[in-house]
Amino acid sequence: MPARPAAHRPTLEAVAARAGVSRATVSRVVNGGAGVRGPLAERVRAAVDELGYIPNQAARTLVTRRNGAIAVVVAEPESRFFTDPFFAQQVRGISRELAAHDNQLVLLLTGGAADHERVGRYLTGGHVDGALIFSLHADDSLPVIARNAGVPTVIGGRPTWPDPDTRRRTLYVDCDNRGGARDAVRRLLALGRRRIAHIAGPLDQPASIDRLDGFRDVLPDIAPGLIAEGDFTPEGGARAMERLLERSPDLDGVFAASDVMASGALRVLRARGRRVPDDVAVVGFDDMVSVAEWTDPPLTTIRQDIEEMGRLMAQLLLHALEPASDPDGVPAVSSIITPTRLVVRASA
Amino acid sequence: MPARPAAHRPTLEAVAARAGVSRATVSRVVNGGAGVRGPLAERVRAAVDELGYIPNQAARTLVTRRNGAIAVVVAEPESRFFTDPFFAQQVRGISRELAAHDNQLVLLLTGGAADHERVGRYLTGGHVDGALIFSLHADDSLPVIARNAGVPTVIGGRPTWPDPDTRRRTLYVDCDNRGGARDAVRRLLALGRRRIAHIAGPLDQPASIDRLDGFRDVLPDIAPGLIAEGDFTPEGGARAMERLLERSPDLDGVFAASDVMASGALRVLRARGRRVPDDVAVVGFDDMVSVAEWTDPPLTTIRQDIEEMGRLMAQLLLHALEPASDPDGVPAVSSIITPTRLVVRASA
DNA sequence: TTGAAAGCGCTAACAC
DNA sequence: GTGTTAGCGCTTTCAA
Secondary structure (H helix, E strand, O other), X not given: OOOOOHHHXXXXXXXXXXXXXXXXXXXXXXXXOXXXXXXXXXXXXXXXXXXXXXXXXXXXXXXXXXXXXXXXXEOOOHHHHHHOHHHHHHHHHHHHHHHHOOOEEEEEEXXXXXXXXXXXXXXXXXXXXXXXXXXXXXXXXHHXXXXXXXXXXXXXXXXXXXXXXXXXXOEEEEEOHHHHHHHHHHHHHHOOXXXXXXXXXXXXXXXXXXXXXXXXXXXOOOXXXXXXXXXXXHHHHHHHHHHHHHHOXXXXXXXXXXXXXXXXXXXXXXXXXXXXXXXXXXXXXXXXXXXXXXXXXXXXXXXOOHHHHXXXXXXXXXXXXXXXXXXXXXXXXXXXXXOOEEEOOOOO | OOOOOHHHOOOHHXXXXXXXXXXXXXXXXXXXXXXXXXXXXXXXXXXXXXXXXXXXXXXXXXXXXXXXXXXXXXXXXXXXXXXXXXXXXXXXXXXXXXXXXXXXXXXXXXXXXXXXXXXXXXXXXXXXXXXXXXXXXXXXOHHHHHHHOOOOEEEEOOOOOOOHHHHHOOEEEEEOHHHHHHHHHHHHHHOOOOOEXXXXXXXXXXXXXXXXXXXXXXXXXXXXXXEEEOOOOHHHHHHHHHHHHHHOOOOOEEEEOOHHHHHHHHHHHHHOOOOOOOOOEEEEEEOOHHHHOOOOOOOEEEEOOHHHHHXXXXXXXXXXXXXXXXXXXOXXXXXXXXXXXXXXXXXX
């Protein structure tokens, strides 16, 4: 199939011969041409074109130790990755930032632990200059693998490793989940609600835990019956809402840990004849516009700028890659917590 | 941040010294250990562990001309890629097949033409052994770039290049869009429908064209008013349905070029008081289960096995990579058209 | 400004 | 079986 099989590709050597110069000169021209006289450079460029020369990246990487590619590792099953708009937004932010610095984004999906080994090999094998890892669950080994292999890494979301020293040296980007949750609950209190429930995310994820913690910050004496765990899907939100109504029929406010779960909860409230926000006020989290603006009624929620977080992750990594940054100690840059903001629509 | 900076990583040489053997022996052990005596191999393995040796892929690729990675190139904006379940299924099929052969899947997204150049560089730079390209629109240059660079490629969907010789040499996997469309229309005819309309996909995509052609195969004298172009979204399907009803209020059957568009059409039919299938029978295409089973009524549709198509694409490529296959002529393997099948539910 | 030469880390003939 | 050796294609000192 190859028009010009890789095996027959011209090398620097060939170009040099053709242009009647040394390999070094060709290399200089190919890499920008600094310090090569105009006419000579022109001759070299002509030879490059005639031969259709394309530099061999493996050879280049071998000496420069750079390959202009950054891996984005998503440790989630494809199904989740492709359904949750969260990833789409994050990837877009990353993609933009990397493209701006002429780095190629390489997406690695690792559904099960079975893939971990191969992905780990890929990362440590030097195919990429660094990695952005989404390690949403507590038990993920990939960041550790990358770390041990000396692959600069930035994590999406707060990592959960117990060792404080390890944590301090790990770069991550997260939003102020806890503070945002507090704002959500305060909004409900300000509306005069006194029986406020929480639909939490899966409690093996730091984001869920932090949002629950924020909820408790404001409502420390909450009854356990007013908290139900969901799974970040609409169905999970609906089921949690049903459980809450059963246990606490008199509730008048709900803080859901995601807009998607809130949409499921709204459906149940409507089916049960509760008016929103009159009978029950609802606040979501994320401000996933494609969801929050289209629920009935539109959702009051806590906004986090997901695309911006993606961009920041890429920025942080690119920065850490600079030779100037401390090679072995505490990184010159530090982790980032982005702010959240209450967005008032009709549901609370 | 690196625990062990890449710069200080042990090399084969170091392991050899430590184990008191030659580099060649270490290399043999690392690559499976064939032809090395047990105890010696054991000593080498110990040295590898102690030093935490990891092979340098760039060096390896430089000599083997293989890097165990296959690119999947999606020439669509992220928004489309992440929303359309089609890609998720295809990628899953590919991913499974590649993993089974220990190849890493590398996903490259190229939203706009601006990214094309970088992606092209990545492909031709020898970062991957081959590429699977989804070139849904007619004007796509990526397959040509890959081809000229000698990167073995398999296309998802029938390519549209005019030159028959080029086409013959290009591997692709597609489903029998035209035949499937014929089956859809025949189903409607068998139900006694006589005023049958078609909601087409964007007509710059081969799949849309083929489905329209199949529709016309069975209904060659169709009035232009019975054909409306959609865009593979629910909204597009809804708008097309409205146009059709306006132009041909007496229609009694609809063949939509995708389940997603059909779902939008069903919504409009319901809003206009037409009963499905009594007043208007509807057939979709894809059998996207997450859609077809949940519409009201559930959708009769033409099934294509998308995941299987992904698997076949990967298989074809891996096969073309075998040294046995003809390096420069017509490939030893050939393109594949997968069959489709009518799936009867309630809408027709 | 240009060229010669020394590797980058690895694999694969070819000897022993 | 194991070691020796010659590259893979490129960048980058160092001299000229």
